[in-house]
Amino acid sequence: MVKNEPAPRPSHHVLPFEQPIEDVRRRLHELEDLATQTAHDLSEEIEFYRDRLQRLTREVYADLTPWHRVQVARHPQRPLTSDYMRHLFTDLVELHGDGYFGDDKAILTCLATLRGRRLLLIGHRKGRDTKDRLSCHFGSAHPEGYRKALRKMHLAERLGLPVVCLINTPGAYPGVGAEERGQARAIAENIFQMFRIRVPILVVVIGEGGSGGALGIAIGDRVAMLENSWYSVISPEGCASILWRSAERKEEAATALKLTAGDMHRLGLVDEVIAEPVGGAHRHPHEAMERVADRLEEWLDQFCAVPVDQLLEARYRKFRDIANLEASAQVAAQAAAELDQEASVHDPDAETAPEEHPAD
Amino acid sequence: MAWGRLRRKRDMPGGLWSKCKDCGALIYTKELAEKLHVCPKCGFHHTVSGRRRIEITADPGTFEEEFTDLQPRDRLDFVDTIPYAEKLVLAQEKTGQADACFAGTCRIADHPVVLAVLDFSFMGGSMGEVVGEKLARAIELAEEKKLPIVIFSASGGARMHEGAISLMQMAKTCAALQHYRHNGGFSISVLTNPTTGGVTASFASVCDVMIAEPKALIGFAGPRVIKNTIRQDLPEGFQRSEFLLDKGQVDLITLREQMTETLGRILAYTPHARKQPYAS
Ligand SMILES: [Zn+2]
Numbered sequence: 020m021v022k023n024e025p026a027p028r029p030s031h032h033v034l035p036f037e038q039p040i041e042d043v044r045r046r047l048h049e050l051e052d053l054a055t056q057t058a059h060d061l062s063e064e065i066e067f068y069r070d071r072l073q074r075l076t077r078e079v080y081a082d083l084t085p086w087h088r089v090q091v092a093r094h095p096q097r098p099l100t101s102d103y104m105r106h107l108f109t110d111l112v113e114l115h116g117d118g119y120f121g122d123d124k125a126i127l128t129c130l131a132t133l134r135g136r137r138l139l140l141i142g143h144r145k146g147r148d149t150k151d152r153l154s155c156h157f158g159s160a161h162p163e164g165y166r167k168a169l170r171k172m173h174l175a176e177r178l179g180l181p182v183v184c185l186i187n188t189p190g191a192y193p194g195v196g197a198e199e200r201g202q203a204r205a206i207a208e209n210i211f212q213m214f215r216i217r218v219p220i221l222v223v224v225i226g227e228g229g230s231g232g233a234l235g236i237a238i239g240d241r242v243a244m245l246e247n248s249w250y251s252v253i254s255p256e257g258c259a260s261i262l263w264r265s266a267e268r269k270e271e272a273a274t275a276l277k278l279t280a281g282d283m284h285r286l287g288l289v290d291e292v293i294a295e296p297v298g299g300a301h302r303h304p305h306e307a308m309e310r311v312a313d314r315l316e317e318w319l320d321q322f323c324a325v326p327v328d329q330l331l332e333a334r335y336r337k338f339r340d341i342a343n344l345e346a347s348a349q350v351a352a353q354a355a356a357e358l359d360q361e362a363s364v365h366d367p368d369a370e371t372a373p374e375e376h377p378a379d
Numbered sequence: 380m381a382w383g384r385l386r387r388k389r390d391m392p393g394g395l396w397s398k399c400k401d402c403g404a405l406i407y408t409k410e411l412a413e414k415l416h417v418c419p420k421c422g423f424h425h426t427v428s429g430r431r432r433i434e435i436t437a438d439p440g441t442f443e444e445e446f447t448d449l450q451p452r453d454r455l456d457f458v459d460t461i462p463y464a465e466k467l468v469l470a471q472e473k474t475g476q477a478d479a480c481f482a483g484t485c486r487i488a489d490h491p492v493v494l495a496v497l498d499f500s501f502m503g504g505s506m507g508e509v510v511g512e513k514l515a516r517a518i519e520l521a522e523e524k525k526l527p528i529v530i531f532s533a534s535g536g537a538r539m540h541e542g543a544i545s546l547m548q549m550a551k552t553c554a555a556l557q558h559y560r561h562n563g564g565f566s567i568s569v570l571t572n573p574t575t576g577g578v579t580a581s582f583a584s585v586c587d588v589m590i591a592e593p594k595a596l597i598g599f600a601g602p603r604v605i606k607n608t609i610r611q612d613l614p615e616g617f618q619r620s621e622f623l624l625d626k627g628q629v630d631l632i633t634l635r636e637q638m639t640e641t642l643g644r645i646l647a648y649t650p651h652a653r654k655q656p657y658a659s
Contacts, residue, residue, distance in 0.1 A: 191580075193600030193608045198618055201628045203579035203599035210550055211585040214557040230537075231580040231599070234549055252537045252546040252577070257604075262459035262539060276542045277455045286454070288543050335558055338550040339515065342454075342508055 032095045032301075036087050040079055040298075043072045076298040083247070085279050086270040089255055091247040092226045096301040098308050100127055100142030100185045103225070106305060107312045108133055108140060114171055116163075120200060123164030125155045125192070126236070128171040133183070133312060136319050139175035141168050141236055142185030145226075158227070159192035162205035165235045169209050172216050181219040181319055184236045189254060191232030206235040213238035214335055219322035223293070223311055224248045224280075225300075240325075240334050241318045243291040244280035245307070247299050250289065251278035287342060399423055401594075415635045424592045424635050426572055428474070429481045429498030432531055436639055437485035437494060444483040446516050451478045451509045455542050463540040466502070474501045478509035479534070482517035484526070488643020490652055493521040493528040497578070504534035506578055507541040511548025514582060515555040518566075522558065527565040527649050529642060532583045535601075536576015549581035556582055565649050567642065570597045570620070570629065588645055589629045591620035592638075597629075 033041045047068040054061040083091070091097070104111065108131035116122040124144060131140040145158035168184075175182050191202055213220060213236075222239030228250030244250055253261075255273035260266040277283070280292040293314055300307035322330065397408045401423035411418070415435050416425040427435070433442050457463040471477065479501035485494050495517040497504040514530070521528040537545035556566060568586035570579070572595035580599055583589075591597060598618035606613055616622045623629045633641045646652055 191599065193605045195605065195609065195611075195613065195617065198598050198600065198605070199622075199626050201584075201626070203575075204584040204628060206580040206599070207549075207553065207582070207584035210553040210581060211557050214554050215561065230546060231549060231577055234546060235580075238550060250543055250546075252541075252543055253539055258539050271459075275455065275457050275459065276539070278542065283543060286542075286544065288547055335554050338547070338554040339558075341547045341551055342544040343512075 034087070034090050034094065036079065036083070036090075040072065040076050043068060043075055047072055073297075076302075080298055084270070085249075085273040085276075085282075086255065088247045088279050089227075089249050089269075089273050091299045091301065092249050094299065094301040096304070097226055098300055098304040099147065100144050100187060100225070101147070102304060103142065103185055103308055103311065104129060104131065104140060106308050110137075114174075115167075117166035118170055119166065120163045121161075123161050123167055125158055125160040125188070126164035126168050128167055130180075131183075133319070134316055136316070137180055138319070139171055139178075139180050139182045140185070141171065141182060142225075143188040143233075143236075145187060156192050158188040159190060159229075160188065160232060160235070161192050161194075161197045162200040162202050165191075165205040165209045168236050169212055172213070172220075176217050179218060181221065181323055182216065183315060184220065184222045184239060186222060186224040186228050186233045186237050186248075186250075187226035188229045188232045189227050190229035190257075191235065203231075206231045209235045210238055214338070215331065217327045217331065219319070219325070219330060220334075221315060221318050221322065223315070224250050224289070225311070227254075228278075229254055238334070238338065240322050240330060240337075241291070242289045243293050243314060244283055244289050245293050245300060245311070246280050246295040248280055249273075249278040250280075250283050251276045400425060417635055423594060424572060426499045426533055428500045429476070429479075429496040432496045432498075432571075433481060433485070433494065435635070436496075436529075436531070436642075437487060438489065438639075442483055442485040442494065444481060445520065446482055446513050447477070449477065449509045449513055451507060453540070454508075454544060455540070457540045457542070459540075466540065470502050474498070476501060478507070478513075479504045480510040480513045482513050482520075484520070484524070487529060487646065488639050490643055490646040490649075491526055492646065493517050493524070493526050494531075495528065496531040497534045499533040499535075499573075502538060504532070504578075505536060505538035505545070506534060506548050506552075507538035507545045508548065510538075511545075511551045514548075514552045518552070518555040518559045518564070521566075522562055522564055525563075525651065527567065527646055527651060528559070529567045529569065530582065530586065531569045531571060532574040532578050533571045534574055534576070534578040534583075536578055536580075546577065549577050552582035553585060556585055560587075563650075565651075567645060569633075569638070569642075571595050573597070575599065575601055588631075590638075590641070591623060591629045591632050592635055593620055593632055595620045597623055 050061055050065050110132040112130040114128050127142045127144045129140045131138060143158045144155045146152035146155040172182055220239040222237045222242040224244040226248050230253055255269040256266045258276055259268040259272040283289045284292050293310055296303035296306045395408055396405045397411050398405055399418040402421035404420040416427050451467050453464040479498045482495040495514055518528055566586035567588045568583045570583060570591045574583060574597050596618055602613055602618060620632050624632055
């Protein structure tokens with residue numbers, strides 16, 4: 020169906036590796052414009068370029084390096100927590116503040132409803148325009164952000180609402196105020212307490228999973244990553260500047276850190292990878308968000324049915340045994356087998372023809 | 380295995396004289412060791428190795444090391460300037476130990492406890508799989524034996540060479556501590572110079588009592604990172620123990636020479652020491 024639909028024409032931010040795609044797209048649009056101004060029938064040429072655009076996008080995106088994925092995860096048009104909030108959730112009641120110090124805009128906490136299911140939505144907020152981004156510190160939370168999240172989780176616990184956490188942060192904010200107010204302790208306390216929150220917690224890394232700043236709201240019964248998100252102990256730039264003594268070596272660091280969704284899943288550090296539409300979530304944001312919603316819907320139904328003590332025991336065991344030293348050889352062998360089959364990667368493309376995905 | 384057999388003098392190695400890292404004074408090395416590596420001129424508490432820490436903290440001859448079979452490995456095939464696998468071998472040769480953590484049972488001021496110690500001399504005390512696993516097992520041992528646990532930290536944070544496996548050790552250690560706490564456990568965290576990053580942002584900050592040695596650098600982000608981010612000079616004494624105490628982040632600051640006694644005075648308040656049924 021996309022065949023008859025115009026290719027997206029937003030004022031797209033083009034990543035360096037996307038340039039060949041962009042060139043074909045531009046050529047296609049020139050032809051389409053020309054077709055409206057001339058009597059000649061250009062439909063064959065247009066059809067040719069449409070096919071080519073699709074094929075090329077598929078090819079380029081089938082072969083991304085870890086650094087490419089980091090770039091996609093940071094793409095300015097990639098859907099943010101605020102987009103998910105608006106597009107997927109209804110009956111929103113945003114709740115502000117940690118009750119002690121302030122309201123950190125870098126973490127959103129909101130009563131929300133997903134397809135009829137009431138829950139607490141928590142997410143890192145990066146902001147879209149410059150003013151927004153500054154007020155959110157580009158998604159880097161302060162201690163009051165983590166404390167706000169914990170406070171609302173305790174509220175969700177009392178109300179019996181499951182918690183959904185959307186992760187998208189380059190890392191917790193490194194600053195004087197953040198240290199004064201106990202950044203380390205705030206993150207630690209969240210990780211520690213989330214093992215005892217007596218409602219299901221579902222986590223999706225939608226963009227950047229920057230270290231402790233991500234983990235501070237990422238202890239979940241289910242932890243998934245979008246295909247082109249990253250999750251790591253340190254940003255590639257930070258790692259490069261420490262180990263290579265130059266932030267310019269970020270591409271090598273990105274590869275070395277094994278920070279992609281595929282690697283994280285193979286290592287047994289996340290439960291699932293959610294496939295993005297071909298060409299990345301920034302190209303088809305609505306489709307990408309709907310895929311996340313589909314998975315969330317399934318998990319909500321699944322985990323809300325589990326008796327709470329059993330839920331907590333499983334949450335504890337999952338992180339207690341994560342990357343288990345003795346089990347690691349087993350896990351690696353298992354992961355390798357899974358890699359062959361790609362069985363547990365949830366990929367809607369495998370079930371439906373990619374052409375059927377509606378463009379945004 | 381008895382730890383004593385492995386004991387070596389590895390602190391402030393080399394010459395007859397040592398230089399204080401804070402005031403620069405030259406101190407007779409033997410005198411510095413006698414003073415528990417605290418500068419007699421300015422009182423600066425130098426970083427000590429894990430073995431030395433156990434030696435100066437535990438009651439003599441009481442430490443029984445556990446979990447000595449845990450060996451680190453390079454699961455990511457991580458290479459920067461040299462392969463991580465080679466770095467591990469170098470660090471093991473330098474220190475004569477498997478990784479950056481010791482754990483076992485001992486007595487402190489006559490109180491039986493589980494003691495875990497991070498060792499800064501092994502890759503900056505960084506937490507990878509072995510450190511996280513050993514801490515988790517130590518916490519579980521404390522739970523099983525119904526003992527308090529005392530954890531000394533000296534660490535640059537999570538070990539980058541193990542990628543997100545290191546990151547997840549933050550979750551693992553907190554999971555174990557939560558389980559222990561929920562079942563009546565009591566934990567003391569002692570923060571020593573320096574303790575930053577993923578260690579401060581996990582187990583080291585969620586113990587029941589938090590003690591710091593004087594003037595220790597303790598924080599989440601390193602001072603250089605903060606300085607580069609905010610492009611301002613940092614306040615005097617920023618991220619030092621006294622700063623943390625002032626900001627309400629630690630319970631007390633204790634001199635090294637008084638550490639064992641202070642731990643004993645706190646441990647005396649635990650249900651275990653009071654011969655009361657273990658709280659649950
Ligand atoms: Zn001195």
